[in-house]
Amino acid sequence: MAVFTSYALGILWATCSNTGEKYLLTNQDPYFANFIQKINGGKIYTLTHCRNGTKLYCLRIKKSLESEIEESGYTGRKNTDRAIPRVDNNADFVRAYIQCHSSLGLRPCKTRRGEKIKTPRLRLHGAWMLMEWMSEVIAKTVGVGVKKVQKHSNSEMGILHYQSCVEIIKICEWVLSESHSQAFEAAVYLTFQNKKGPSKKGQPS
Numbered sequence: 120m121a122v123f124t125s126y127a128l129g130i131l132w133a134t135c136s137n138t139g140e141k142y143l144l145t146n147q148d149p150y151f152a153n154f155i156q157k158i159n160g161g162k163i164y165t166l167t168h169c170r171n172g173t174k175l176y177c178l179r180i181k182k183s184l185e186s187e188i189e190e191s192g193y194t195g196r197k198n199t200d201r202a203i204p205r206v207d208n209n210a211d212f213v214r215a216y217i218q219c220h221s222s223l224g225l226r227p228c229k230t231r232r233g234e235k236i237k238t239p240r241l242r243l244h245g246a247w248m249l250m251e252w253m254s255e256v257i258a259k260t261v262g263v264g265v266k267k268v269q270k271h272s273n274s275e276m277g278i279l280h281y282q283s284c285v286e287i288i289k290i291c292e293w294v295l296s297e298s299h300s301q302a303f304e305a306a307v308y309l310t311f312q313n314k315k316g317p318s319k320k321g322q323p324s
Contacts, residue, residue, distance in 0.1 A: 122158055122184060125208035126298065128191050129215025130155060132204060135180065135188070137195060142180035142188060150300040151219060152176040159184060199275045201246030210260045213253050214294050218303045220244055223291075223310055226282070239310050241281040241290060250277040261289045 123131065134146045144152055145166070152163045159181055166175045180188065192202045206212045221244070225237035243253060250268045258265040263286040268277040281287050291307045 121187060121207075123187055123191075125206040125211040126215045127155060127158060128188070128204060128206055129212035130219055131180070131188055132191075132193060132212070133196075133216045133219030135193070135196075137193075141182075142185055144178045144180065145175045146219060147173050147175055148219075148300050148302045149176045150302065152178045154298070155180075196245075197276075199246055201249050203248060203252045209256045211297075213256045213260070214297070214299075216245075216253065217243060217290070217294055218300045223287075223303075223306050225310060238282070239284050239287045241287045243279040243281075244271065244276060247275075247277040250279050254279055257290060261286075261293050263289055 130151050131142075131144065134144045134151050135142050136145065137143075144155055146152065147168075149163070153176075156163055156178055159178065161178055161181065163176055163178050166177055167173070168175055190205070192205045194201050204212055222242045224240060226240040227235060227237055229235055243250060245253070247268055254266045254268065257263060263281070263283070266279045266281065268279060271278045281290060288311075295304055295307065
C-alpha cells in the first residue's frame, strides 16, 4: 500500500537528492520537511548553504520508503532527461512542485503609452520533458493556455513563463486551495498587494 500521496511525491521530486547512499530532502522552507516528516518520521536538522548562506531544513528519507520514490520514476533533479512521474493524481503532484520549485515576483515592462510598470510573473524550473508535461497538466486543471518550454539561460533545463495576471491568479488560487506552504502564500500576496489578486484560502476575489 502506498505511503506517499501524489502531493507528497511532488514535494520529494522537487526537494530530494540521491547521494547514492540516501535520499535527502533539503529546502529553505521548513513546511516541506515538516510535511514529509509526518509520513516518514525521522529528525529534521539544518544546514547552511555553502554559497549563499541560506538556512536549509533537511530530512533523510527512510530506507524502507526509498523504493516507493523510485517506483514513481524519480531521477535526480539535475537530470536533463528526467521522466514524467508515475502518480495517481497529476494535479496534486504539480501543485506541490510549484510551491517548491518556482519563482513568483514582479517584472518591469512598459505600457502602450510608454509608462514603466511592474507586472506579476510566475516561472517554473525543471527538466525539459517534465516542464512540457506540467504545462499540459496546469492547462487542463486550471484552464490556462499551454506554455512552450523555454531554455534556461544558465543550464540545459527548461523554464515555463506565466506572464498573464489572470492566469497567474488562477494558478495561485488553485495552489492555495489545499495544503500549502505559508511562505508561498506570503509571496503570492506580496506580489499582488497593490493589485486585485487571489483571495484568502484560494477563494475567488
